[in-house]
Amino acid sequence: MLSEFDLIHRYFSGWESYSDGVLLGVGDDCALLKPAAGTVLAVSTDTMVAGVHFFADTAAAIIGYRALAVSVSDLAAMGAAPMAFTLSLTLPNADEIWLEAFSRGLRLAAAAFGISLVGGDTTRGPLTIGVQVIGTNPSGESLTRRGAKPEQLICVSGSLGDAGAGLRQADSLMDRSRLSLEMLRQAPDSLLARFLCPTPRLALGQLLRHYASACIDISDGLVADLAHIMKASGVAAIVESDRLPLSAALRQFNPPDITRLALAAGDDYELCFTIAASRWQALQADENFIRLSASVPVTVVGKVVAGSGVVVTGVTNAQGDCLQGDCLQGECLAPVTGYQHFAPGDINDPDQ
């Protein structure tokens, strides 16, 4: 059995720095970071429990890659640039083959997203992965969930529902330990890759600092996550289900509840943001956006109105997608019923 010190030393120290500003990395009581002048820090923590948040028998390289990807997605949602992360790894035992693969996947993700591992600890127990990310934003330019206003557009990046379908594919696999991170990364649009190695929308998030009024990453499903923006902003959303961006891979897989997957399955780690119509025009003319959207398109899926909650139009029982019943979680239902309580627009709101 390797001791904690041996473990950290063998698998998690001596990595190169993938970001600026790391003065002292793994190995002291604290890491030391020097963010660039004029920046503020964005800080988030995520805990992923085997059997709850991921399949414990997935190839360890994929588990490592995905753990960092989904954590970094919180930075993308704030428009932040990744800087550093710490790792809290709880393991039932020190399986060196598992650790080597996990460490390799984690490091690939760190290199891909430009974020440096600067500390962590290992403990004995049921497999659990905690990742704490730190990013930086130019002062005054962070995106938050507050700021959506009536008449603004609701947009999402990429496509929705892929990861939900990918979860089903992964769930039905006989041997998830044989999946290869490298193969998945070579087919990033496959449903399995969309679930197992998602891509945080970092470049888009940073660009949106200058355009969007509010932003979130879609981890729990469009309806649930959009509801967070609506609640924080004190407004309501109308989502048109026939505008939901569905990928070719998802259409080919053609699940019977395809719309429901796009609305509520989660795990896509796309960005959902609100934007004034004039800013949307400007964004579409931005050269950086034109370049980005060639690979990651952005789709208008609805609009912000006065009131509270999230309403989805165009979903019928005939599709098996009733949103008024038990088919969405409690988190989503309450806002949907809130539709009837729309209040008149706030006359003090300058956007009205």
Add this chain to the structure above:
Amino acid sequence: MLSEFDLIHRYFSGWESYSDGVLLGVGDDCALLKPAAGTVLAVSTDTMVAGVHFFADTAAAIIGYRALAVSVSDLAAMGAAPMAFTLSLTLPNADEIWLEAFSRGLRLAAAAFGISLVGGDTTRGPLTIGVQVIGTNPSGESLTRRGAKPEQLICVSGSLGDAGAGLRQADSLMDRSRLSLEMLRQAPDSLLARFLCPTPRLALGQLLRHYASACIDISDGLVADLAHIMKASGVAAIVESDRLPLSAALRQFNPPDITRLALAAGDDYELCFTIAASRWQALQADENFIRLSASVPVTVVGKVVAGSGVVVTGVTNAQGDCLQGDCLQGECLAPVTGYQHFAPGDINDPDQ
């Protein structure tokens, strides 16, 4: 069962800020922090598993208080001022009485140490507490484990072995759930309090930035933690066991292995640092130090020499404290035997 959102909202949101620079706290994808200009960040993470790192049946307020105290101690060891922390709470179930008490203890600690809760998550599973702390240091003034040089003195704050004895007392208690955080905090020198609600030496750590050459907090025991300084600095330590500071409470408890507790039991969260003799003179004349040391004395326990490892003098078999056998953990033994390999001093070392 409360949902994650309910839990966070009810027990961990809406706290006041106990530090400067928190722009956005709990409730978005990330917290936003603005450290003061000219500072660097100190970042650390700790995971504490019930049954491994603490007694699960301890009063929840004490568990919350202690979890933050031991994490903040890592900031003290770097000379950093606390700023913000995030919490990763894994719970077997949402016991509201437990959560209320845990939250109360955590908040008392946050107020005591001047650190703001800015985020976190809750997951279902075996009781595990992850705390990630962020502090700030004036640029270029951080204490690390690197910097100890031959001929420097080795000092420790407070007294050693108390928490080890307190652990024994706690271990033998019939009902740890009836312990009161408030009572322990009113008797901070009691052995139980030293184990269950330790005090991170924040003010001393910040003062030592101007004096010490290397520093660590004693979580795993003096010998083990001092060995980290020695390894990082490339030097060796001689500790004189008859100089170890023992408290009145520990002497009264009078465990048969009192010296071993002071050397190796850990959990005291005192600071151990190295300092040049001339700087030690200057420190003792510093008004801030005179004031601090009235309540938390600092004791010279040994000196740095060329070589590697940690040697303890004055410990005999007659005391039942043999340090060459199995009575210390493997972490400590190797360095002790390393004593024979002392090399001549480095002639390029300006302190020689």
